[in-house]
Amino acid sequence: MSKKYLQRARNTKNDEFYTQFSDIQREINAYLEYDPDVFKNKTILCPCDDPEYSNFTKFFAQNFEKLGLKKLICTSYANNKKSYVYVQLSLFEQSSPNFDINKTNSHGKIFTLDRDNNKSGRIDIEDIQFAYLNGDGDFRSEEVKKLRDEADVIITNPPFSLFREFVAWIMESNKQFLIIGSLTSATYSEIFPYIKNNKMWLGNGFNAGNAFFAIPENARKEYVDGVYDEKTKLVKFRNCCWYTNIELGNRHQKMVLMSMDDNIKFSKHKEVRDIGYKKYDNYDAIHIPYTDSIPSDYKGKMGVPVSFLSRYNPDQFIILGEMATTKITNDNFGYPYVDGKKTFARIIIIFKEDNDDNNVKN
DSSP states (O other): OOOHHHHHHTTTTTOOOEEEEHHHHHHHHHHHHHHTTTTTOOOETTTTTOOOTEEEEEEEEHHHHTTTTTTEEEOOOGGOOOSSSSOOOOOHHOOOOOOOOOTTTEEEEEEEEEEEETTTTOOOOGGGGEESSOOOOOOOOHHHHHHHHHSEEEOOOGGGGGGHHHHHHHTTTOOOEEEEEEGGGGGSSTTHHHHTSSEEEEEOOOGOOOOEEEEEGGGGGGOOOTTTTTTTTEEEEEEEEEESEEEEOGGGOOOOOOOOOHHHHHOOOOTTTOOOBBBBSSSSSEEOGGGGGGOOOOOOOOOEEEEGGOOOTTTEEEEEEEESSSSSOBBOOOOOTTTTTEOEEEEEEEEEEEEETTTOOO
């Protein structure tokens, strides 16, 4: 169900999803555990974030000194460009000498933090400085591109409907990044090559695979029970993940697997137990119905679920391509069929220890 609503959000350009503070904290902690200095002396840009509503801004402002940041820059998109609008003025606008009622709905905003402006003895959210951008704050504008080029790390929850463009925008800058998107996005022709070539991978992930977002009141009517919770005012998706190019420990944990014989004898999955592994009708690889049923001793190519990417270890596996659309390219080998039936999209992998030279023919 959640996948359907993510697709609806993309189609209707309903991009107002506000990430929970606890989810941001959980994700950032995973990178700090791997490298405590990962953000030290760095400038972070959050290019889709108004601190009145954005927990990204709040998190990095509150932890500015703890993380050892050099500078925090946050920009927001002009309100009159949005499908759903918060009617109240930002507290940062109301208290700023730069506030201009004629600009607040037509100009993007920029919030910066790099010093103890109020002389409190610490740098925190109370020291954020507010101003208006010359334009509407679109990340594709030259104005925001300059901020991107100034930054070391880009962190945000970008618009779902513009995910492809946003990733391209990041990649052309060669910056570190941490962003949220749907898992399905990994199979996009514009996105998958980055994953295949280890220029982009999945992050630590949401707790138990559940992502909860706050949404504007006017958008809530689009969601039904089980997706939107009236009590918490949050919408729940299971198809969201973090994408990054920042190293973390989970990425290098070796997956412990059973042999092919043991899977056939003892697998908890009825599609494998006492049956074995079938091959695709249209590609020379065995079909793996679940990530934990990858046979540890198989030497050939395997088609695994897209969710495998959350456990992908580049020291253990090589990604050869995908089977995600009917169009055949260097990276995509056609949609997968088993016994004449179309199945779900698959990532094609092979064990690295058997192919260290990477010269595997597709």
